[in-house]
Amino acid sequence: MTSFVHSSRSFDAGDRSRLIRLSLKKICWYLALIGLSIPFVFPFIWMLSGSLKTQSEITAFPPKLIPESPAWENYVEIFSYQPFAQQYFNSLYIAAAVTMLILAVASMAGYAFARLKFRGSNFIFVFLLMGLMMPEEVTIIPNFYWMKHLGLVNTHWPLILLPVFGSQGIIATFLMRQFFAALPVELEEAAKLDGLSRFGIFWRIALPLSKPALAAVAIISFLHSWNLLLEPLVFLSDLDKFTVPLALTNFSDAYGLPLWHLQLAATSLSVIPVLLVYIIAQRQIVESFAMSGVKG
Amino acid sequence: MSSTPVVTTPTNRSAHFYESLSGWLFISPLLTGFCLFFVGPLVAIFVYSLTEWNILSQQSSFVGLENYRDILFENPEFWEVLRNSLVFAAGLVPLNVALALVLALALNRAFHGVIVFRTLFFAPVVTAGAAWAIVWTFLLQKESGGINQMLALVGIDGPNWLRQPDWAMVSVIVTRVLKNVGLNMILYLAALQTIPRDYAEAATLDGAGRWHIFRHLTWPMLAPTTLVISIVTVVGSLKVFDHIYLMTGGGPENATLVLAYYIYERAFEFFEVGYASALAVVLFFVTLGLTLAQWLMKKESN
Numbered sequence: 001m002t003s004f005v006h007s008s009r010s011f012d013a014g015d016r017s018r019l020i021r022l023s024l025k026k027i028c029w030y031l032a033l034i035g036l037s038i039p040f041v042f043p044f045i046w047m048l049s050g051s052l053k054t055q056s057e058i059t060a061f062p063p064k065l066i067p068e069s070p071a072w073e074n075y076v077e078i079f080s081y082q083p084f085a086q087q088y089f090n091s092l093y094i095a096a097a098v099t100m101l102i103l104a105v106a107s108m109a110g111y112a113f114a115r116l117k118f119r120g121s122n123f124i125f126v127f128l129l130m131g132l133m134m135p136e137e138v139t140i141i142p143n144f145y146w147m148k149h150l151g152l153v154n155t156h157w158p159l160i161l162l163p164v165f166g167s168q169g170i171i172a173t174f175l176m177r178q179f180f181a182a183l184p185v186e187l188e189e190a191a192k193l194d195g196l197s198r199f200g201i202f203w204r205i206a207l208p209l210s211k212p213a214l215a216a217v218a219i220i221s222f223l224h225s226w227n228l229l230l231e232p233l234v235f236l237s238d239l240d241k242f243t244v245p246l247a248l249t250n251f252s253d254a255y256g257l258p259l260w261h262l263q264l265a266a267t268s269l270s271v272i273p274v275l276l277v278y279i280i281a282q283r284q285i286v287e288s289f290a291m292s293g294v295k296g
Numbered sequence: 297m298s299s300t301p302v303v304t305t306p307t308n309r310s311a312h313f314y315e316s317l318s319g320w321l322f323i324s325p326l327l328t329g330f331c332l333f334f335v336g337p338l339v340a341i342f343v344y345s346l347t348e349w350n351i352l353s354q355q356s357s358f359v360g361l362e363n364y365r366d367i368l369f370e371n372p373e374f375w376e377v378l379r380n381s382l383v384f385a386a387g388l389v390p391l392n393v394a395l396a397l398v399l400a401l402a403l404n405r406a407f408h409g410v411i412v413f414r415t416l417f418f419a420p421v422v423t424a425g426a427a428w429a430i431v432w433t434f435l436l437q438k439e440s441g442g443i444n445q446m447l448a449l450v451g452i453d454g455p456n457w458l459r460q461p462d463w464a465m466v467s468v469i470v471t472r473v474l475k476n477v478g479l480n481m482i483l484y485l486a487a488l489q490t491i492p493r494d495y496a497e498a499a500t501l502d503g504a505g506r507w508h509i510f511r512h513l514t515w516p517m518l519a520p521t522t523l524v525i526s527i528v529t530v531v532g533s534l535k536v537f538d539h540i541y542l543m544t545g546g547g548p549e550n551a552t553l554v555l556a557y558y559i560y561e562r563a564f565e566f567f568e569v570g571y572a573s574a575l576a577v578v579l580f581f582v583t584l585g586l587t588l589a590q591w592l593m594k595k596e597s598n
Binding site: 029030032033036037039040041042043044046047050058059061062063104105106108109111112113116117118119121124127128129130131133134135136137138139140141142143144145146161162164165166169170173198199202223226227229230233234244245246248249258260263264267270271274275278279282285286289290 | 431
C-alpha cells in the first residue's frame with residue numbers, strides 16, 4: 001500500500017533529482033560491469049573477427065574489427081589443410097564414449113558409497129580422494145609405457161580410459177554419492193520389502209530419481225573430454241587420429257610459424273557449438289559445475 | 297538400549313554379507329580401472345624414479361637415488377622450476393580468489409541483465425583451455441597482436457608480452473585466471489545465497505555501512521568457502537599445462553617453466569624417463585602435502 005501512495009503523489013523537484021541520481025548510479029553500475037566483462041568477451045569477438053580475415057589482413061595496422069570482405073574460405077581451407085572433419089568426429093565420439101562410461105561406472109560406485117555398508121569403503125574413499133587431487137602429470141609416464149605395452153599407443157583407448165578412471169570419473173562418483181545420499185531412503189526400503197534385489201533398487205528406484213545428477217555428470221564429463229590436450233599430445237601421432245584441441249595447435253606454415261587465419265577459423269569452429277549449447281542451457285550447465293565444485 | 301544383545305542370526309549375517317558383496321560389486325568397475333590406471337602407475341612412478349632409461353638400447357638400469365641427487369644438487373634448473381611454480385601459484389591464487397569474490401558480490405543482487413553477465417563471466421570455463429590459450433597468444437603478439445594494436449592506437453608501445461620473462465609470467469597468470477575465475481565465482485555466489493538477507497538488513501537498520509557489513513558479516517561467513525576455493529585453486533595451479541605449452545613453451549629463458557610442464561618436457565621430448573619420474577614423485581608429494589593441509593584446516597575450522 002505504501003508504494004501506491006508514493007507513486008500517486010505528484011513529482012516535486014527533490015524527487016526528480018533523486019531519480020536522476022538513481023539512474024546515473026545505475027548507468028555507472030552497468031558501465032563498470034561491462035568494463036569488467038571485456039577481458040572475458042573480447043577474446044571471442046577477436047577470434048571470430050580474425051577467423052574471417054585473410055593472412056595479410058590479419059596483421060594489418062590499424063586493426064579492423066569487421067573485415068571488409070569476410071574470408072569465408074578460411075573455413076573451407078581448414079578441412080583441406082588437415083583432416084579436420086575426421087578430427088572433429090574423433091573428439092565427438094571420444095567425448096560421447098567417456099560420458100557414457102563415466103555415467104555407468106560413477107553412478108554404480110556412487111550408489112555403493114551412499115547406501116551400502118561394506119568393509120573397506122572408507123579406506124577406498126580416501127584413496128579415491130587422492131586420485132581426485134593428483135595432477136595427470138604424476139601418472140602420465142607409467143601410463144604411457146603401460147599403454148605401449150598393451151599396444152594402445154596411437155589409438156583412442158587411452159583418451160577414453162584415463163579420464164573415466166582418473167580424476168573426472170572420481171569427481172562424478174562423489175557427485176553421484178552426494179545426490180544418492182540425499183534421496184529419501186524409505187522408497188528403497190519399501191522396494192526391498194517388495195523383494196527387489198539391490199541392483200533392482202538401484203536401477204528402478206534410485207537411478208530414475210537422479211536425473212539432475214546424471215545430467216550434471218554428463219555435461220562436465222563431455223566438456224572435460226572435449227577439452228583435453230595433454231593426453232592426445234602424449235598418446236597420438238597420426239594426424240587423422242588427432243582430437244580437436246591437438247589439431248588446433250597444428251595450423252602452421254613450413255617454418256613452424258602459426259597460420260593465424262586458419263588457426264582462428266578452426267578454433268572458432270571448435271568453440272562456437274559449445275558456446276551455443278552453453279547459451280541455450282546456461283542455467284543447467286552452470287549448476288552442473290557448481291554441483292561438482294561444492295564438494296571440493 | 298545398550299543392553300540389547302547383538303543377535304547374529306543366520307539371516308542377519310547373510311543379509312550383511314549380501315550387502316557387503318553388492319557394495320564391492322557396485323564399485324568393482326571403478327576400482328578395477330582405478331587400480332590399473334592410477335594406483336599401479338603411482339607405484340610404478342616410484343620404481344621408475346630409481347632407474348635410468350637408455351633410449352638406444354631400450355633398457356632401464358637401476359641407479360638408486362641418482363635421479364634425486366641430480367634434481368636436488370646437480371641441476372639448478374629444478375630450483376628455477378620450483379621457484380616458477382611458486383611464483384605462478386602465488387600470483388594466480390590471490391588474483392583468482394579476489395576477482396571471483398568481486399564478481400560474485402556484484403552479481404549477488406537483483407538487477408536487469410544479471411544472468412547475461414553471469415553467462416559472460418562463466419563462458420571461458422566451458423571453453424577449451426587450448427582454444428583460450430591460442431586466442432590469447434594471438435592477442436598478445438608483439439606486432440600483430442590485438443592488445444598491442446589497441447595500445448598503439450592510443451600511442452603506447454606495448455611490450456612483447458610472451459617473449460619477455462616478467463611479462464610472459466604475468467600474461468600466463470592473467471589469462472589463466474580469466475579462463476577459470478568463473479567457476480570460483482559460481483561457488484562464491486552459491487555460498488552468498490545461503491547467507492540470510494535479514495542479517496544484512498538488521499545490520500543496516502543498526503546503521504552499519506556496506507564495508508562494515510562485508511568485513512564483519514559476509515567475509516567471516518564465507519570463510520569455509522574461501523578455504524576450499526583457495527586450496528582447490530592452489531592444487532589446480534600445479535596442473536597448468538595447456539597455457540604453458542601453447543603460449544610460451546616454458547620460455548623465454550625458462551621464465552614460465554613450471555613443474556607439470558617440465559615433467560612432460562623431460563619425459564616426452566627429451567626421453568629422460570627416470571629423471572622425469574623423480575620429478576613426478578616431487579609433484580606427488582607437493583600435491584599430497586597441500587591436500588592434507590586442506591583436510592587438516594577444514595577439520596580445525598569445523
